[in-house]
Amino acid sequence: MQRKLFLRGPSGCGKSTLIRSVLGEKLAEAGGFLTQPYRGEDGALLGMELLPAAAAAPVEGFLGARYLDFSTCPPSRDNEVFRTEAVRLLTEAAYYPFSMLDEIGGFELVIPQFREALGVFLSSSSPCIGVIKTLEEAELMRSYLGLGDRFSSLAQRLHAALEADSDTLVIDVSEQDMGQAEHAVREWAKVYAG
DSSP states (O other): OOSEEEEEOOTTSSHHHHHHHHHGGGGGGEEEEEEEEEEOTTOOEEEEEEEEGGGGSSOOOOOOEEEEETTSSSOEEOTHHHHTHHHHHHHHGGGSSEEEEEEESSGGGGOHHHHHHHHHHHTSSOOEEEEEOOHHHHHHHHHHHTOOHHHHHHHHHHHHHHHHOTTEEEEEOBTTBOHHHHHHHHHHHHHHOO
């Protein structure tokens, strides 16, 4: 089983939910990070936040760092979250038995500090499971947030690097067919999350 496993598929098809469901309480031992929607009391989507991966376990007390705010049009970005907090979480991930990166491949790729920390982490021997945006989703993000062609190039290079790495498995999933992904996540968990 490859040391690094990434699920790739359309937004909302259940990739993160699958990882969280299989790993459950083991995520309290995970390094890395997760991204999640921030919603108002009425359920309206207000933004996106970055949290330590352990926040995916049934552990309370984590405060998210909001990096996208949807109260403005176009949404406002806080790049500082990926210059500081995300870099810290990636750097510390090497000290955990395994890590979760949920998700990568978004606008954070344009932040040099994040790209460098991600490259160092992905080239390490640390076991990792996560979610990566599809290139189609990355293109939608590029136009929605007004990112340039450089972002598209960075996203393509990330996908190519992961697919070329013999110690990384990228599985394309869809809402209709999660069987292969579920099997792979369970096998990865047996080997690396014990």
